[in-house]
Amino acid sequence: MQLTAEQTALLETVRSFAQREIKPIVHTYEAEDRYPSEIVEKMQELGLFGLNIAPEYGGAGVDTVTYALVFEELSAVWMSLAGILGTHGIMAYVLQRFGTEEQKRRLLPRMASGELRGGLGLTEPDAGSDVQNLKTTAVRQGDRYVLNGQKMFITNSRYGSGLLVLARTNPLADKPSHGMSAFIVEHDEQTPGYIVRRPIHKLGYKGVETCELSFEDLQVPQENLVGGEEGHGFAQVMSGLEVGRINVAARAVGVARAAFEEAVRYAQQRQTFGQPIAQHQAIQLLLADMYTQLSAARHLYIDAAEKKDRGQRADLEAGMAKLFASEMCGKVTLDAMRIHGGYGYTTDFNVERYYRDAPLMIIGEGTNEIQRTVIARQLLQRYRV
Amino acid sequence: MRIVVCIKQVIDPEVPPSEFRIDPQKKEAVQGRANLVISTFDECALEVALQVKDKVPETTVTALTFGPKSAEEALRKALAMRADEAVRVDTDRTGRMDPAGVAQVLASTIQKIGGADVVLFGREGADFDSAQVGQMTAEALEMPLITLATEMEAVDKGIRARRHGDDGWSVVEAPTPVALTITNAPVNVPRIPKVKDVMQAHRKPITTMTLDELGIDPAILSEAAPVEMEELFIPEVNNQVTIIEGETPEEKAEKLAQAILALKVL
Ligand SMILES: Cc1cc2nc3c(=O)[nH]c(=O)nc-3n(C[C@H](O)[C@H](O)[C@H](O)COP(=O)(O)OP(=O)(O)OC[C@H]3O[C@@H](n4cnc5c(N)ncnc54)[C@H](O)[C@@H]3O)c2cc1C
Numbered sequence: 001m002q003l004t005a006e007q008t009a010l011l012e013t014v015r016s017f018a019q020r021e022i023k024p025i026v027h028t029y030e031a032e033d034r035y036p037s038e039i040v041e042k043m044q045e046l047g048l049f050g051l052n053i054a055p056e057y058g059g060a061g062v063d064t065v066t067y068a069l070v071f072e073e074l075s076a077v078w079m080s081l082a083g084i085l086g087t088h089g090i091m092a093y094v095l096q097r098f099g100t101e102e103q104k105r106r107l108l109p110r111m112a113s114g115e116l117r118g119g120l121g122l123t124e125p126d127a128g129s130d131v132q133n134l135k136t137t138a139v140r141q142g143d144r145y146v147l148n149g150q151k152m153f154i155t156n157s158r159y160g161s162g163l164l165v166l167a168r169t170n171p172l173a174d175k176p177s178h179g180m181s182a183f184i185v186e187h188d189e190q191t192p193g194y195i196v197r198r199p200i201h202k203l204g205y206k207g208v209e210t211c212e213l214s215f216e217d218l219q220v221p222q223e224n225l226v227g228g229e230e231g232h233g234f235a236q237v238m239s240g241l242e243v244g245r246i247n248v249a250a251r252a253v254g255v256a257r258a259a260f261e262e263a264v265r266y267a268q269q270r271q272t273f274g275q276p277i278a279q280h281q282a283i284q285l286l287l288a289d290m291y292t293q294l295s296a297a298r299h300l301y302i303d304a305a306e307k308k309d310r311g312q313r314a315d316l317e318a319g320m321a322k323l324f325a326s327e328m329c330g331k332v333t334l335d336a337m338r339i340h341g342g343y344g345y346t347t348d349f350n351v352e353r354y355y356r357d358a359p360l361m362i363i364g365e366g367t368n369e370i371q372r373t374v375i376a377r378q379l380l381q382r383y384r385v
Numbered sequence: 386m387r388i389v390v391c392i393k394q395v396i397d398p399e400v401p402p403s404e405f406r407i408d409p410q411k412k413e414a415v416q417g418r419a420n421l422v423i424s425t426f427d428e429c430a431l432e433v434a435l436q437v438k439d440k441v442p443e444t445t446v447t448a449l450t451f452g453p454k455s456a457e458e459a460l461r462k463a464l465a466m467r468a469d470e471a472v473r474v475d476t477d478r479t480g481r482m483d484p485a486g487v488a489q490v491l492a493s494t495i496q497k498i499g500g501a502d503v504v505l506f507g508r509e510g511a512d513f514d515s516a517q518v519g520q521m522t523a524e525a526l527e528m529p530l531i532t533l534a535t536e537m538e539a540v541d542k543g544i545r546a547r548r549h550g551d552d553g554w555s556v557v558e559a560p561t562p563v564a565l566t567i568t569n570a571p572v573n574v575p576r577i578p579k580v581k582d583v584m585q586a587h588r589k590p591i592t593t594m595t596l597d598e599l600g601i602d603p604a605i606l607s608e609a610a611p612v613e614m615e616e617l618f619i620p621e622v623n624n625q626v627t628i629i630e631g632e633t634p635e636e637k638a639e640k641l642a643q644a645i646l647a648l649k650v651l
Contacts, residue, residue, distance in 0.1 A: 006587045009461060010580060012420070017577050047580040060581040 001302050007066050014070050017046055018077040026078045030353055033206040035159050040084060043114065048085060050112030052243075053092050057108035064243060064305040068250035072298070075254025079357045080207040082251045084117075087155055089247065090240040091118035091164040094182065098227045098236045106223075107184060111162070116186070119156030120244075121165040121213065122237060124149065129370050131166070132176045132234070136215065138167035138183060145169075145183065145225065147193070147218040157211045158196050162186050165215075166237050169230045182226040182233035185218065193218035204356030242318045244365045246308065249301035249321035252329035252361040256294045259336035259354040263287065267339055283339060290332045297325035316378040323371040326361035333358045386539055386561070388434045389447045389501040390468070391491050391522070392427040394459035396420075398511040405619070412617040413480030414512065423459045426507025428575040430567035431463055433537050434505055435576065438467070441539050445469045447498070451490050453477055457591055464586035465578035472498060472592045474599065476606075481513055481617075483610030488521030490606075493599045495526060498592075502561040503544060508533055508568045516566075523564035531557055535570035 003011070021042050029036050043049065052067045053059025062070075067089070075082045092111050095103060110116035127134040136149025147167055157163060163185045173179030187194040197212040226236055264287055267278035277283045304317035333355040337344035344351045362368050400419040407414050423431070431448065438444040448463035450456045451474040460471035474494050476482075495501055504526065506519030523530035534546040543560040549568055567573065578586070596603050607613075629644065631637035645651060 005458060005461070006584060009458070009465065009587070010583050013465070013578055013580060013583050020577070045579070046577065047582075051580060055581070055584075060584050062580075062584065 001065075001299075003069075007069060010062070010066060011069055011073055013046075014048075014073045017042070018074060022074075022077045022081065029207045030078070030080075031347065033201075035209060036081070036084075036207050037159070039081065040114070040117075040159075043081070043085070047112075049088060049114035049117060051085075052089050053096060053108050053112040057096070057104060058112035059092075059108070064246060064308040065302055067243075068246050068301055068305045071247045071250040072254035072257070075251040076258040078207070079251055079255050079360075080205055082247070082254070083155055083205060083208040086244065086247055086251075087120035087164075088118040088160065090120050090244045091162065091184075093243050094164055094226060094236050094240040095184070097239065098182075098232065100228045103184070103223070103226070103228075107162075116162045117156065117160040118162040118164060118184075119154060119160045120237075120240070121151045121154050121157065121163045121185070123151065123153045125152045125212075128152075129367055132180075134166060134168065134180070136165070136167040137171075138169050138181060138220070140169075140222070143222050145220045145222060147183070147185070147215040147220060149215050150197075151213040151215070153200060153210055154213055155208060155210045157213055158199065158209045161188060164226070164237070164240075166233050169233075173231065177234035178231050180233040181230045182236050183220050184224040184226065185220055186224075191218070203359065204353065205360050241365060242315055243308065245318040245322040245371075246301050246304050246314075248361050248365045249297065249304070249318075249325035252322075252325035252358070253294055253298045253301065255354050255357055255361075256290070256297070256325075256329040256332040259333045259351055260287075260290045260294055262350060263290070263336040263339040270341070277339070286335045286339060290335050293328045294332055297321070297328045300324055316375060319366075319371040319374045319378075322361075322365065323368050323375070326358070326368060329361055330358045386437070386441065386444045386502045387447070387500075388437065388444060388503045388505060389449050389495055389498075390427070390431050390434045390463070390505045391449050391518070392431060392459055392463060393424045393450060393507075393510055393512075394421050394452050394456040395424045395510060395512045397422045398425060407617055407619060409617060411480055412614055421455055421458060423462055424507055424511040426509060426511065426567055426569060428507070429535075429569045429573040430505040430507050430565075431466060431468065432573045432575045433534070433565075433567050434503075435466060435468070436573070437537060437539055444539070447472060447501070449491065449494060449498075450474070451476060451482075451487060451494070453479055460591055461586045461589075462578070464589050465583040466576055467578070467582060470592070471589070472594065474594045474596065476596065476603070478603075478606060481614055482606040483612055484515050484517035485521055485612075486605035486607075486610055487518050488525055490596065490599065490601055491518070491522045492525035493601060494594060495522075497594070497599060500562065502563075503537070504528065504562070504564040505537075506564070506566045508566045519564065519566035526562070526564065528562050528564040529559055531559060531563065531565045533568045534565045535568055536572050537565060 050059030051062050054061045071082045122131050124134050138145040138147045165183045165185050166180055168179055169181040170179035193216045195214045197214055200210045267283050268276050270277050300321040304314050304321045307314040307317050336351045337355050340349055340351050343349055396414050396416050397420045434446045438446055446468040447470040448460050448468045449472045450459055464471055474490055509516035531546050533549045537544050537546045545558045547556050629637050629640050631640055
């Protein structure tokens with residue numbers, strides 16, 4: 001794809017930011033699993049939280065393609081930062097697309113500045129892939145809703161200040177998905193009923209917090225029911241996940257690219273049997289496959305994003321991009337580790353981090369098994385005999 | 386206060402030496418895979434101007450470049466950093482242009498756009514490093530010149546600048562109009578533009594002028610220039626290693642001294 005001058009300039013900006021502000025500290029933050037507050041502040045100044053929010057609401061209003069390219073760029077330096085932006089961006093997307101005008105005016109400018117940093121609260125202890133089975137309830141009481149339930153694996157739920165929560169408003173709906181509604185929950189440490197049970201310790205994806213939450217009579221003003229009408233939450237959130245999957249694919253390409261670039265450099269420096277390992281055919285085969293697959297994955301996510309930008313349905317493409325890119329990332333990061341030999345297994349090099357970050361993309365935003373079922377369902381419809 | 390910052394687009398000087406190529410026929414560097422960027426010190430000059438604007442919002446900052454169409458991207462970067470206006474004088478030349486000719490072009494343009502209170506330059510281009518354009522333009526505009534400045538602030542009827550001297554710092558003041566060449570320092574590390582400004586910069590107008598409109602004969606840039614470039618080449622570097630043998634340190638030192646003398650490099 002030929003980038004436009006605007007895209008080139010924007011990516012250049014993100015790249016300089018990543019090189020200057022993130023690269024020097026990533027190792028420390030990763031090792032200490034520390035939330036990068038200073039960087040988040042700088043991301044705010046740069047305007048990254050408003051990337052996909054329209055200029056009339058204070059954002060930069062970039063399209064889906066450009067947005068995904070930025071995710072690739074950030075993830076090539078530290079994937080966790082793409083996580084801080086990721087579900088925030090989904091929440092902004094859902095609000096922008098389905099929110100009432102009043103909600104957009106009230107919330108989007110604060111999201112664009114990064115003052116209100118969001119997340120996405122779907123998963124529960126007993127409802128991950130099977131999100132339709134979620135138990136959290138929202139009951140209308142006067143001018144507010146009262147939420148009760150538990151959420152699991154919620155990224156940005158402690159250091160952020162907003163969450164798009166999917167809850168059940170009508171247990172008797174004809175289909176479970178029609179009984180769900182999405183709410184914007186604003187919270188801070190003092191919010192009664194918003195309880196962070198514990199941060200979850202993870203293999204990778206360090207720095208950014210993923211927590212277990214419970215809601216105990218959490219009060220949400222009625223104005224924060226997305227779109228102002230009950231029963232549409234499931235569809236709204238699913239539409240947001242489509243963008244999320246494209247961005248997860250872009251993250252996977254970013255991580256794999258970083259792993260590849262470090263491997264191809266290392267292969268020319270490390271000598272065995274009297275020559276650089278890059279001269280051994282076994283290593284060349286790895287390099288060729290790594291780059292081929294990572295390029296293919298990039299094409300897939302750009303294709304999905306372009307479809308989305310043209311206003312076409314893109315769930316099949318987004319699913320394929322997410323599936324292929326994340327599996328590719330798992331493989332490429334392992335191959336990058338192989339090429340680094342024993343050094344790749346140490347924390348002196350970045351590849352072990354890439355390797356630990358890769359599986360999240362396989363599991364998050366819909367596991368790859370679920371992606372396959374979504375893809376297959378579409379294909380069976382398309383090719384019905 | 387009106388500040389004009391003269392910026393030049395160059396091939397990224399950070400390109401790895403192994404990738405740097407030149408075209409000996411055209412006598413110019415080949416872009417290859419390298420990016421085109423604002424010349425390093427010119428970007429610092431922009432930062433110095435924008436810091437004045439941060440403190441005194443009435444300040445206007447105009448970025449001015451003399452270069453081909455591609456140089457618009459350098460101006461867009463300047464606009465994204467929040468320069469107010471951008472002006473490009475068009476040329477289709479991409480190789481070296483004579484500094485005296487360039488100075489004449491810049492001086493005429495600055496006069497044509499209504500003059501300036503302060504004109505800023507990078508201390509030298511990040512390509513040929515001739516360090517002449519600032520001085521010559523100041524001369525053509527009959528402005529006093531402060532060289533190697535790192536910071537500047539607006540004061541009553543003029544500016545105060547901190548400059549890097551041979552044996553330390555000096556703080557100087559000058560009435561406007563005045564010209565300065567800027568050198569890099571931690572205080573003028575160029576800001577990273579905000580993403581919104583990057584997007585908006587691509588929708589802002591760029592004023593374009595031609596040498597014709599300025600009444601300048603393009604020949605002064607090369608054919609009729611006082612300096613002609615005869616040849617452009619990458620110097621060949623030969624690394625040779627000689628190991629000095631010897632029983633004692635004294636003996637080795639003696640042999641080393643002899644070897645150095647024999648090379649006639651001292
Ligand atoms: C680090 C991290 C961050 C996360 N952040 C968030 C967040 O911010 N917000 C949020 O809401 N969620 C978040 N999640 C949750 C994530 O989306 C879920 O973990 C994911 O959807 C899988 O759900 P589960 O863990 O309950 O697995 P399960 O649904 O229990 O799946 C277990 C296994 O069964 C397979 N499986 C399940 N159903 C089927 C089927 N029908 N056919 C075939 N195979 C099936 C799955 O593919 C998987 O292999 C996060 C997860 C992690 C690990």
